[in-house]
Amino acid sequence: MVKQVPDIESVRFDLETGRLDRSSAEGVTNPFDLNALEVGVQIKERLGGRITAISMGPPKAESTLRDCLARGADRAILLTDRRFAGADTLATSYTLACAIRELGRFDLIVCGEKTLDGDTAQVGPEVAELLGVPHVSYVEEVVAFTHERITVKSDIGRFHYIYELRYPCLITVTKNVNIPRLPTLKDKILARKARVEVWDAERLSRVAEPDRFGLKGSPTTVVKVFSSLPSGRRGVILEGDAEELADRLLNVLREVGALKMEKGGT
Amino acid sequence: MVFAEQNESVIHPVTFELLGKGRELADRLGVDLSAVLLGYGVEDEAFNLIRHGADRVYLFEDRSLKEFDAVRYKENIVPLLREVKPSVFLVGATRIGRSLAPRVAAALRTGLTADCTDLDVDEEGNLIQVRPAFSGNIMAVIRTRTRPQIATVRYKVMKPPEPDPKRRGEIIRRDVKVVKDSGLRILKKEPVRGVDLTEAEVIVSCGRGVKRREDLVIFKELAAVLGGVFGSSRPLVDCGWVERERQVGFSGNVVKPKVYIACGISGSPQHLFGMRDSDVIIAINKDPSAPIFNVADYGFVGDMYEIVPLLVKKIKNLERACLDRS
Numbered sequence: 001m002v003k004q005v006p007d008i009e010s011v012r013f014d015l016e017t018g019r020l021d022r023s024s025a026e027g028v029t030n031p032f033d034l035n036a037l038e039v040g041v042q043i044k045e046r047l048g049g050r051i052t053a054i055s056m057g058p059p060k061a062e063s064t065l066r067d068c069l070a071r072g073a074d075r076a077i078l079l080t081d082r083r084f085a086g087a088d089t090l091a092t093s094y095t096l097a098c099a100i101r102e103l104g105r106f107d108l109i110v111c112g113e114k115t116l117d118g119d120t121a122q123v124g125p126e127v128a129e130l131l132g133v134p135h136v137s138y139v140e141e142v143v144a145f146t147h148e149r150i151t152v153k154s155d156i157g158r159f160h161y162i163y164e165l166r167y168p169c170l171i172t173v174t175k176n177v178n179i180p181r182l183p184t185l186k187d188k189i190l191a192r193k194a195r196v197e198v199w200d201a202e203r204l205s206r207v208a209e210p211d212r213f214g215l216k217g218s219p220t221t222v223v224k225v226f227s228s229l230p231s232g233r234r235g236v237i238l239e240g241d242a243e244e245l246a247d248r249l250l251n252v253l254r255e256v257g258a259l260k261m262e263k264g265g266t
Numbered sequence: 267m268v269f270a271e272q273n274e275s276v277i278h279p280v281t282f283e284l285l286g287k288g289r290e291l292a293d294r295l296g297v298d299l300s301a302v303l304l305g306y307g308v309e310d311e312a313f314n315l316i317r318h319g320a321d322r323v324y325l326f327e328d329r330s331l332k333e334f335d336a337v338r339y340k341e342n343i344v345p346l347l348r349e350v351k352p353s354v355f356l357v358g359a360t361r362i363g364r365s366l367a368p369r370v371a372a373a374l375r376t377g378l379t380a381d382c383t384d385l386d387v388d389e390e391g392n393l394i395q396v397r398p399a400f401s402g403n404i405m406a407v408i409r410t411r412t413r414p415q416i417a418t419v420r421y422k423v424m425k426p427p428e429p430d431p432k433r434r435g436e437i438i439r440r441d442v443k444v445v446k447d448s449g450l451r452i453l454k455k456e457p458v459r460g461v462d463l464t465e466a467e468v469i470v471s472c473g474r475g476v477k478r479r480e481d482l483v484i485f486k487e488l489a490a491v492l493g494g495v496f497g498s499s500r501p502l503v504d505c506g507w508v509e510r511e512r513q514v515g516f517s518g519n520v521v522k523p524k525v526y527i528a529c530g531i532s533g534s535p536q537h538l539f540g541m542r543d544s545d546v547i548i549a550i551n552k553d554p555s556a557p558i559f560n561v562a563d564y565g566f567v568g569d570m571y572e573i574v575p576l577l578v579k580k581i582k583n584l585e586r587a588c589l590d591r592s
Contacts, residue, residue, distance in 0.1 A: 088377065090377065093372060118399065119399060120380040120381070121368075122378055123368075125365055125369050125372070126371065127372075128369065129368065134450045135365070136365075137364060138361055138364075155458060156334065157273055157278070157360065159458060160458055161452060162453040163450055163451065164451045165450055166449045169449060169450075218377075219375070219376055219377030220377035220378070220408050220409065220411075221408065222407065223408065223409050224407045225404050225405065233542075234562070234565075235562060235564055236563070236565065237554070237566075238565065238566050239567045245573050246573050246574075246577045246580060248566070249550075250580050252564050253525070253548075256545075257524070258468055258494075258525045258546075259492070259581065259584070
């Protein structure tokens with residue numbers, strides 16, 4: 001009987017394992033997003049409500065949304081369109097925010113702290129700003145929740161903070177926030193038959209300025225990429241038996257000033 | 267312009283590093299370097315910012331700004347940026363910075379590049395931003411076509427400048443936009459009694475070479491006799507043997523100790539990202555082809571289970587000998 005609608009936004013998926021050739025690897029759900037979804041499921045279990053999983057991505061991201069349905073989402077929406085492609089975080093956030101606005105009222109948006117391929121951790125707070133709601137990033141624990149508010153724990157530097165946020169609001173969660181439950185076989189079978197809604201740019205035209213989608217709406221561009229393997233620092237490589245190596249290592253530590261007793265003398 | 271981050275009226279050291287880099291970029295572009303500081307009772311720190319290179323400090327002081335609140339801070343910073351129109355806005359990639367910068371960027375509809383490891387300017391005065399992607403496996407060069415160009419930079423990536431006590435600058439007190447209700451309330455704040463790897467001078471770190479959780483004691487002892495801190499690469503944290511605060515690497519801490527000793531760590535790009543700027547890198551690994559040897563100043567090919575206990579014994583003997591002498 002609860003009118004609350006916890007909307008869950010599962011942001012950006014597809015971890016490409018290893019190589020840059022995206023087509024060769026399978027897409028998986030961004031692990032942090034599973035934690036996000038689990039937050040929603042735990043709230044729904046206690047307070048009721050509905051969970052909507054949203055993602056912007058290529059058509060194959062549908063599998064991730066289906067995964068969300070198997071894990072407790074009630075509704076799943078894939079935002080896919082060539083016009084969304086090439087988006088940086090601002091354009092991505094804009095697209096997601098438009099879709100959420102199109103969905104109507106929401107109480108809580110939960111996202112993973114970041115994605116494993118983009119690593120920016122920007123989309124959550126950017127969406128919060130575009131929707132005009134408060135947010136807390138890096139939530140380590142959901143302490144309490146009601147129909148009006150949510151209380152969370154997050155760390156800043158050397159301090160633990162307990163924050164209380166009023167709905168509507170957004171939180172991004174770390175892996176520490178929970179352990180996502182696994183979908184049962186039955187859940188997976190049901191999810192296979194469920195419908196994943198697919199929305200394109202037209203569907204958002206009521207609330208959006210299309211110039212802000214995709215490549216056009218991206219103020220940042222990647223000019224080039226290069227391998228991050230560091231070069232040429234390789235120094236002395238020593239082999240020998242353990243006793244010899246321990247001696248040589250002791251000398252090295254002495255030389256570099258790491259031995260306590262050598263410092264500050266008597 | 268540099269965002270000066272503070273907590274309890276203490277400026278976070280990343281701010282000084284940003285001022286150092288900011289000064290360099292500002293000089294190249296022939297413009298001034300300013301800083302924006304929000305808080306309550308932080309005026310003294312404004313002078314500190316000038317000593318570290320700021321020509322001007324925009325100061326926002328109000329009780330409502332004492333603690334970080336992303337909405338309240340953004341509501342004051344955005345109009346300032348619109349008015350002053352800096353070409354570049356630098357923010358530390360701390361929890362605060364990563365929460366604040368995206369809101370500011372979205373409000374200004376401008377580009378934000380996170381976790382830059384290098385910043386430069388090209389001939390046309392555009393910012394060249396280099397950052398890692400794919401969990402540190404590749405580096406990407408990013409350009410922003412809007413202004414301001416916003417970038418976040420992690421602590422210990424840039425060098426802090428030497429403060430100049432004679433340096434003069436302007437402090438401009440700005441009217442604060444007081445947001446009575448941002449939707450966020452702080453219920454509690456308490457200090458964390460945790461480990462801080464980023465300030466350690468010596469770090470002894472372990473990786474997958476450790477076979478059992480109980481074996482960690484061997485390496486923790488090495489850390490102890492060297493007066494250092496024990497750290498770990500990701501696998502040991504993921505399986506719950508080591509606390510997350512001790513993780514060194516792209517998803518953990520970036521450290522720059524005087525001495526980094528890597529035991530049984532293969533040297534994935536993800537890990538190297540977190541420690542490759544250490545002054546001296548020592549690696550112990552059974553596998554001579556382990557990538558860690560490509561960055562080690564001193565590499566020891568051998569069994570750490572044998573070498574480390576022997577080393578600890580030798581160090582203790584030395585200590586005893588020193589004590590006996592005195």
